[in-house]
Amino acid sequence: MKIFDYEDIQLVPNKCIVESRSECDTTVTLGKKTFKMPVVPANMQTIIDENIAEFLASRDYFYIMHRFDEEGRIDFIKNMQSKGLFASISVGVKTNEYEFVKQLAEEKLIPEYVTIDIAHGHSDAVINMIKHLKEYIPESFVIAGNVGTPEAVRELENAGADATKVGIGPGKVCITKIKTGFGTGGWQLSALRRCSKAARKPLIADGGIRTHGDIAKSIRFGASMVMIGSLFAGHEESPGQTIEEDGKLFKEYFGSASEYQKGEHKNVEGKKILIEHRGSLEDTLNEMQQDLQSSISYAGGKDIGAIRKVDYVVVKNSIFNGDKF
Ligand SMILES: NC(=O)C1=CN([C@@H]2O[C@H](COP(=O)(O)OP(=O)(O)OC[C@H]3O[C@@H](n4cnc5c(N)ncnc54)[C@H](OP(=O)(O)O)[C@@H]3O)[C@@H](O)[C@H]2O)C=CC1
Numbered sequence: 001m002k003i004f005d006y007e008d009i010q011l012v013p014n015k016c017i018v019e020s021r022s023e024c025d026t027t028v029t030l031g032k033k034t035f036k037m038p039v040v041p042a043n044m045q046t047i048i049d050e051n052i053a054e055f056l057a058s059r060d061y062f063y064i065m066h067r068f069d070e071e072g073r074i075d076f077i078k079n080m081q082s083k084g085l086f087a088s089i090s091v092g093v094k095t096n097e098y099e100f101v102k103q104l105a106e107e108k109l110i111p112e113y114v115t116i117d118i119a120h121g122h123s124d125a126v127i128n129m130i131k132h133l134k135e136y137i138p139e140s141f142v143i144a145g146n147v148g149t150p151e152a153v154r155e156l157e158n159a160g161a162d163a164t165k166v167g168i169g170p171g172k173v174c175i176t177k178i179k180t181g182f183g184t185g186g187w188q189l190s191a192l193r194r195c196s197k198a199a200r201k202p203l204i205a206d207g208g209i210r211t212h213g214d215i216a217k218s219i220r221f222g223a224s225m226v227m228i229g230s231l232f233a234g235h236e237e238s239p240g241q242t243i244e245e246d247g248k249l250f251k252e253y254f255g256s257a258s259e260y261q262k263g264e265h266k267n268v269e270g271k272k273i274l275i276e277h278r279g280s281l282e283d284t285l286n287e288m289q290q291d292l293q294s295s296i297s298y299a300g301g302k303d304i305g306a307i308r309k310v311d312y313v314v315v316k317n318s319i320f321n322g323d324k325f
């Protein structure tokens with residue numbers, strides 16, 4: 001089995017067929033909707049809130065609201081849908097979540113997208129929740145995760161998941177790999193490739209994206225969409241607290257399994273870091289899209305599909321040529 005990660009890979013260019021990168025189409029379809037880019041900010045409390053969800057949905061970007069304001073979810077769905085926007089929420093797997101899904105069905109509040117957000121997604125807990133969602137709100141598109149193996153992708157798809165999220169431990173604020181010894185940290189791109197050989201439905205690559213070029217690499221190795229935390233954490237709009245240190249501005253970014261999220265030090269598998277302030281979310285999204293358009297042009301095509309077929313080389317840990325990015 002070939003093992004590599006993002007920094008070990010370079011994609012090989014093909015002859016360009018466009019006159020300008022602006023001709024390249026970065027849109028992607030997931031479920032019934034088409035989005036501007038195959039990128040979604042992580043469903044974490046320091047990455048997304050109601051304002052950002054509205055900002056993204058109203059501009060045709062995909063979003064997934066986090067699940068840490070349990071009571072607020074009903075109002076959130078109502079608010080989004082009353083504005084003509086799609087609702088995309090997260091759920092867990094504890095008993096109260098089963099009641100919550102029944103309540104959605106009773107009130108005929110059907111979110112367009114529901115993500116099951118659990119650390120170890122290859123489990124009966126997640127399989128049962130997929131079945132429950134499909135029984136009570138079958139119109140919702142169900143994303144299940146997180147997993148790291150082809151077997152898990154197959155099982156969740158067979159249970160009814162419409163897409164699977166791949167990535168256990170590659171996240172910037174993740175300490176699962178250190179505390180448990182398990183995960184796809186350090187080989188996330190290979191794990192994605194293995195999963196894509198089994199998948200019959202879309203895969204979302206989650207965690208470990210450090211540069212915009214990593215988005216194209218994820219697509220090459222089987223992702224339909226990419227979930228990103230750290231690159232979205234430092235904006236003006238980011239919900240994380242703003243901190244000033246020696247005259248410099250930072251934003252807090254903490255893991256969903258950190259003590260800052262949980263409020264207690266039990267089964268902690270996440271940490272908190274400070275991310276340098278980096279201006280507006282809109283500027284980052286625009287730059288990301290331009291870079292992806294450029295990726296498509298190097299792939300020799302006009303749309304995202306062109307990236308899926310490009311050749312690649314393994315350049316073990318050397319793509320930065322000794323430079324610090
Ligand atoms: N993508 C990743 O690499 C990771 C992501 N996370 C994020 O952290 C958040 C918290 O995740 P999670 O702890 O799953 O959510 P919850 O705290 O909601 O736990 C969900 C349920 O799964 C059980 N559970 C959790 N981990 C395991 C495990 N390894 N084996 C067996 N049962 C387990 C919990 O019980 P109990 O707590 O009693 O075990 C609980 O009943 C999520 O947002 C998740 O995305 C966390 C770690 C890794």
Ligand SMILES: Nc1nc2c(ncn2[C@@H]2O[C@H](COP(=O)(O)O)[C@@H](O)[C@H]2O)c(=O)[nH]1
Nearest residue numbers: 042171172174207208229230255256257270
């Ligand atoms: N092991 C943990 N993983 C976590 C935690 N909180 C979130 N996450 C995962 O990280 C990605 C974001 O990764 P990034 O590299 O883009 O920053 C996120 O989508 C989750 O899957 C955690 O506490 N522990």
